[in-house]
Amino acid sequence: MDYFSKSYHPPGTPPGTLVAVEGGAEAPLSIRLIDYTAAELREQELANAGECQPYLQGPSNTWIHIQGYAEPAVLRHLGELFNLHPLAMEDVFNIGQRPKMESYDEQLFVILGLATTDDSIIKTRQVSLFLGEHYIVSFCNGNRDPFGPVRKRLQKNGKRFQSRPIDYLFYTLIDVVIDGGFPVLESFGEELEDLEVELLRCPTRDTLAWIHRIKRELLLLRRIFWPQREVVNGLLREDHSPISEGTRIYLRDCYDHSIQIMELLETYREMTSSMLDVYLSSVSHHTNEIMRILTIIATIFIPLTFIAGVYGMNFGNNSNSPWAMPELNWYYGYPLIWLVMIGVAALLLIFFKRRKWF
Template sequence: MAVERPDLGLPPGSLVYVGDQKPTETSLSIIGYDPIGSWTKTAATVEELLSYRNDAGITWINVNGLDDTDSISKLAKTYGLHNLSIEDILNTEHRPKVEAFEDYLFIIAKAITWNEEQGPEYEQISIVLTNNTVITFQEHPGDCFDAIRKRIEVNAGRIRKMGSDYLAYAILDSMVDEYFKTLDKLGQRLEEYETQAVDETGRDFLKQLQFVKQQVLGLRRIIWPLRESISTLQRLDTEYITEELTPFLKDLYDNILQCAETIESYRELIVSIMEVNLSSVSNRMNEVMKVLTIISTIFIPLTFVVGVYGMNFKYMPELEHPLGYPVTWGVMALIALGMIAFFKRRHWL
């Protein structure tokens, strides 16, 4: 889908929404927690949202929908976000990245979900990490973070005992888990195409395979930059990433690396399927040409015999012989049968 770029020609830091879909209505929610308890609230305005902040523990602010640029800008400026960061939040076509600022850490990642009809669907998730607050900006309502919210609510695992950096990690880890689900679905589809590669000879098969190839390339454009971003997070010397998070980031990097390797294997598999299909079509065409060539070869001597006796010479004894006609047919039949026997002996038939 073509993306309108209303930001082109504007100065850097201009707060304009950029995306391939119409922005959805903005809604605000906040979760606060500490080792003792947790709570969840929604808010109609940024002022109401900020009044719920949990200064004693960890606060997770979630913004669904990017339609209300004024509210997004007001919230961002409350936490000292640079105008360029706010611009990146509103530009949903941005590639994944990590940027370290003096007052916060800024992460852009892509959430991927599987649609049975359309294949992979993408949504940009922008994450702002401060000392005790994580802010997430999403394009649409609905996400893959329900498991995180449940763990916070019931105090499962270590999430309520860790800092805000662990919450940011958990959000990224949840997205990467969805990558695996999408890659599994895509792998199943490619396995089906692989079994059909030899038998399918129509153009529709290649069109479908080309469509899947485009989906794989789209996933690659998301997964490889995120791999670089996770690697950057591991190397960052910042107060917002604690030593406790190091093994978790290493595990996350291993997972995203596995996704990247899977994508590369899918690219090679698609090329292999195309080659097998084209080879199968070519072999079928060769079989047809072989049959037509054999038929033509059989008729070459028969055409010669017919041509000789079709000449209008006056003195041709065979023409007046009473057995001339059946003998000619017999000779022609023997020639044809002899050639067929020869072709079979040579395994050409």
């Protein structure tokens, strides 16, 4: 996984520049339009951005979602149709932006980070939203459309949903992105449980690599979730004309979810840091256990080596000296020395056992 990746133009490029970069087309472009009033709803795939123009003339609410890689020409066309600010379109094109909120006249621009899991791999995508008087334009890079559940709600509970202003749909899209953090963090919780079991049972070098990977991924998620909370707080606290008082009530719930996600994230980060300390303590304890066993073995063999060294000096052949070793000429001298050495080792083992050294 790429950490802290961001697309950007070369330094010195004029602001608002949209220039295609090599390798940018990561997913095919898909443009989907939903136009609705309190009485009816129309949904269709668009071949190009210009096909949405007829829907902008009436009083209906229009939602246009662009999924995948949008060429600069497509972005310029959309910018002209909806009068989107060039700086905002540059942020849409250069993915990897920090979550933020900008206000342009009667238009709101919000960038959010969507975290997903794919085969236990954390992936992040940028979601960009424009809110106008009767329209929403949303962008998301990647192949997977995150707003499928919202379209199903519009189709199943259309009358109730369609009777609300367009800013309620704007809140719903933000809520989908924010709540996407819960299943990601849930997968981290399960992974941390497995990691804790392995850590207490038999930690290895792979365990250390596992801990560091989780720490890096949690750091990446914090880089997304922390400013995202401030974005929702800004939408809730500041006075923005496209957002009605009725929708602010729902934004409170969205803000509450963002706080819960941040609390879970910080909890998991603290758990991971403590697991790293436990790993280091466990490795140190394991090393100390090995050193204690080796010390016990060495301590047992020290007196045995001394005895073997004394009777290996070969002074027994000097029969004229009163200081010669008479034990070397004993009939049972050899087995007797073995019994002494075994007795010394046994006494040392009993002493260590009573002191609870092993």
